[in-house]
Amino acid sequence: MRHSTLLLASLLAAALVSSGCHDISAPGDRSALEASRQKWAHTGLRDYTFTLRMDCFCAINGPVRVLVVADSVRQVTMDSTGELLNAPWIPTINKLFDFIDQQIARPAAVLQVTYDPALGYPTKIVADPIANAVDDEVTYTVSNVAALSVLR
Secondary structure: OHHHHHHHHHHHHHHHHHHHOOOOOOHHHHHHHHHHHHHHHHHOOOOEEEEEEEEEOOOOOOOEEEEEEOOEEEEEEEOOOOOEEOOOOOOOHHHHHHHHHHHHHOOOOEEEEEEOOOOOOEEEEEEEOOOOOOOOOEEEEEEEEEEOOOOO
């Protein structure tokens, strides 16, 4: 009896640990994503700037200023130095929405997203695609979104 009680307790503890370690994407994440993506689309912004901070095992340390024209990244500038960077992987706001969508579809081991209540863009994305994998975690923080006047 004592052996089966210990086994049951061990199995219960393992189940609690494995279920409590990860924020699994819930179906509600998709509705929040779509509602926010729609808000962003209603702004009509295709030309804008924003500050992006990426916390990850990546090549850029520190926030960058991103210039977007016609929904394509045109320029990336290191905030601290003003240095222009060659960083073709830097996402637009729409690409960040796509990233969230991909993480929900996977589903990622951890996905936490905060959206701007007025404009809908993601202000913070915390993603860990694979539990216990090394160097796959990323946190994107978006701030200072501003419309840009571009003559075409």
